[in-house]
Amino acid sequence: MKRASTLVLVLLASLFIAVPPAHAAGTATVVDRFGRVVNDYGVKLVDWEGYLANPYIELTVKPPTDVPFPVTIDLKAEGTSRLMMDLPSQLTATGATKQLTFAGATETKTFKLAIHSKRAPGVDELYTLRLSVRAGNGTTYTQTMPIRVQQDQKTAIEPTIPITFDYRYDTITGYFTNPAFRTAAEEAVKDWYRFFSIQPFDTVAAGAETNHLPGNDWANNITVTNNAAYNGMWVFFRGIQTPYSTGYPAANGKYATRNGVQLPGPLHRSTAMIFEYDEAGKQLFTSLADEDWYKTEIAGNVLDVHGLVMHEYGHAVAYHSDWAGMRSFVTSGGVNDAEVTAYQGRAVPLDSSYHIPGTQPYWDRLSGQSGGWNHLFPTRRWMLTKLALLVAENAGWPLNRNLTPFLAPSITTTTLPNAPTGQAYTQTLAAKGGVPFYDWRVTSGSLPPGLTLDRFTGAVTGTPTTAGTYSFNVELRDYDAQSAPVNRTFQLVVGGGGGGGNLALTATPSCSFTSAWESCAAINTGGDPTSSNSGGTNQGNRWGTWPQTGQQWADLTWSSAQSIKQAQVYFFDDGQGIDVPSSWKLQSWNGSAYVDVPGAGGYPIAVNQYNTVTFTAVNTTRLRVLLQSNGTSSVGLLEVKAFS
Missing domain, CATH: 2.60.120.260 (Galactose-binding domain-like)
Structure with missing residues (x-):
């Protein structure tokens, strides 16, 4: 059995008002959206379950007031190439860099910080945010703070239906004969189904499912069929030359059934993915190593197989006029999906080619990515986004709402253990869901004298001095500005059951x-x-x-x-x-x-x-x-x- 330790750092902050502690000369102040000074505690990111774009956090930087201006602050999120900051910024093998300039002491600047998804399950991670402050007289000051990453994916997630990949018709270009190419393409397809909650269908007999595949320039279509029985999804792959890559479902009038009953959607029984690549000078990038993803940006002349297949297969699995639910979504301009509208803060229409618009109002609200070329962040690996999955559900695929990207914030601690009088007490409130750079506050009632609540960690600590029963309300806010605060009332008994201690x-x-x-x-x-x-x-x-x-x-x-x-x-x-x-x-x-x-x-x-x-x-x-x-x-x- 694998064993790994999770680094847990508990640093105490003030109860209600984040008062910056005394810092050395030349120190910039970093503040989060709750007004908390994070210089000492640092920040927290989340790597959600599943391979999709993770949410970012936004921070405000205040320059030091005790140095000559202008001031330049070089930010470096270091420790892994998966870290990234909003544009303009750079990706490197060891992290992301960004520069901020300040003309005077009253000026502030914001920046956004996120981490690229990690495919393999893992433990929580710890990295460093480094600020190099260069004053107007050339003097440089350096400060650092932790970047904690909550790794939500503790076990591997696999599709709940079997997927059969059919390469028999890759006879034009032979792209899929390359094992690395094939693996990257398969993972991109499976990444969609990993988010769906659906069971196997009725078995389709060999030769019963027909589809079509094009030749070069989408000429000379051929009819294809499954050469084996299957009860999940059948995916035909073919490489061609010009004019474009895409995917589509089988428009053959046959749909998935279970126990002889047609499933809602209706759900097509097979799909096709067409890969086209003939751009001079470009190199195919097939690596699935998470620490390599940044190379798709800095190399500048690569075509990322995983990202392209993920994007284009989206048309096969949902974003296509052959899906009845998506036709309805397009006809309404997206207004018939209240959940999508609530998440994005606006209705999300699809264009005539069934794409989410690539302009910034339609970038995924929490990650700042779009699943296309344009992003808030400098990444050219197209990623699944929460928004793309919410829209895709209109095709009939139910999402697995137990995965962390879909969990609303909640306080999971229900009770607090008794606290013996005069003895050190530590109990950490727990929560899940939302964007978990949480802010914890007592909003009514009061903690027992001698105890405090850490706004960053949710830790109730101290030495209670006075016996009694204390009732107080705890408010939890997550880092999604559109989330409603969550409240829970606790009763904490000081003095144990009969005062005899543990x-x-x-x-x-x-x-x-x-x-x-x-x-x-x-x-x-x-x-x-x-x-x-x-x-x-x-x-x-x-x-x-x-x-x-x-x-x-x-x-x-x-x-x-x-x-x-x-x-x-x-x-x-x-x-x-x-x-x-x-x-x-x-x-x-x-x-x-x-x-x-x-x-x-x-x-x-x-x-x-x-x-x-x-x-x-x-x-x-x-x-x-x-x-x-x-x-x-x-x-x-x-x-x-x-x-x-």
């Missing part, structure tokens, strides 16, 4: 099975995890049972009976073989056997937070956390607390 600290732990690199002793150290994947790979930080599955348990044993009526459990979930359990419960020792604790008010299963269970008080020397795995993954715990 009883687990005096217990001896034991576990059913422990991976060689984990530790059962980790479950009652008294520490508070920052996420369900915190702890790294060092022994002693967490308990996990990989590769064991099925039912597992962790016990706390005391030398004398304890009165317990509440427990808080923090699950271990690394997304790579250790997952939250499918179910769990608490049991106490009655002197001869373990029995379920009475009166338990439900067993929540949430990541990145404690799961609190309150029950009728029991007197026992042992408390068991009984975990049932989902059948394919192992389980684990980061911390268990018990209160009287």
Whole structure:
């Protein structure tokens, strides 16, 4: 099993007003859209699930006021070639560069920062934003801040229907005989279907699906058929010379069915992708390495196979008059799709060739890219965009709304564990969806005295001083300016259940099975995890049972009976073989056997937070956390607390 540690940096910011700390001479101030000064915390980007254009964040730069003007600030987003900034800017093998100039101290400039999609699943990433400030007298000052990248794609996403690629008719140019060319083209096609949520269709018999393919100059069409049975999508590929590349569905009057019933759309049963390339001096670019994508821009004279096929196959899978739903969309000028209008902030018409207009009002609102040549950013790899997928849904393909690009922002933490008086407390609120450079604020009520909420991280930290029950409302704003704020009210009890503190600290732990690199002793150290994947790979930080599955348990044993009526459990979930359990419960020792604790008010299963269970008080020397795995993954715990 692969294991990787996620670098988690928790830096405290002010509760409501971002007051810039004292900085050295010549320091520029960088402010986000919420008015937070990000010089110390840095910024956060997201790499969404699926291979599509990621959202950008916009930042405002204020020049230093204690140096001679004019001032020039050179920005460098460094650490990976996938980083990019809005034009004018440059791409390099190590990052993106951009220059800002300021005539006086009151002038401000904005810039936009994003990261190109990473195809393979991975862990969160950490890079650097470097600012080189050159004053009017030639003196140079340098400052840096972190760029955190939330990598949402933890597991590979594959199409939910099988796709058959048919190269038998690539007899004119033979482009698809090149393995790298073929792989790039196939991935471009599959990238569309990876976002659709649809099951296999009724089987099409061999020879039953007809389509047509053109020769050079779109002359001498030939009729083609499938040479094998299939129940997904059949894709005919052919390379020609002049005049253009494109894709189209089979207009043969036959449509996909399931259990004999025609599916809505209706959905065509096969498509064709025609690749044309005869431009003198251009070189075909076939690399799918994410760190190579920038070369399609700096080389200047390349044709990116993946980007071109992705764009042109869009006509086959959706953007074509043969799709009834798309004809309706075009006829209405796009106004019949309220979701597209709400997302883009305007109706999105298609032109006569079924393209989203290439002008800036119709660039994908969150990524600034268009799936064509013109972008807010200097990238010539045409990318799928959220807007393109929302429009494509009109052809009849339902999108997988569980993928992160389609999740609305929400606060996923439902409760906060009790906070013992006079003891250090740390609990991080969790959220998902939207554009997650989140802003957390308490908008009504109040935190217990001694605790603060970090606006950047959502961490509630400090040492509570006064016992009691405190109610407060937390507002979450994501970095999409059109998102509505999300609110949740919390109650935080200071003083524990009966004021006795965390009883687990005096217990001896034991576990059913422990991976060689984990530790059962980790479950009652008294520490508070920052996420369900915190702890790294060092022994002693967490308990996990990989590769064991099925039912597992962790016990706390005391030398004398304890009165317990509440427990808080923090699950271990690394997304790579250790997952939250499918179910769990608490049991106490009655002197001869373990029995379920009475009166338990439900067993929540949430990541990145404690799961609190309150029950009728029991007197026992042992408390068991009984975990049932989902059948394919192992389980684990980061911390268990018990209160009287």
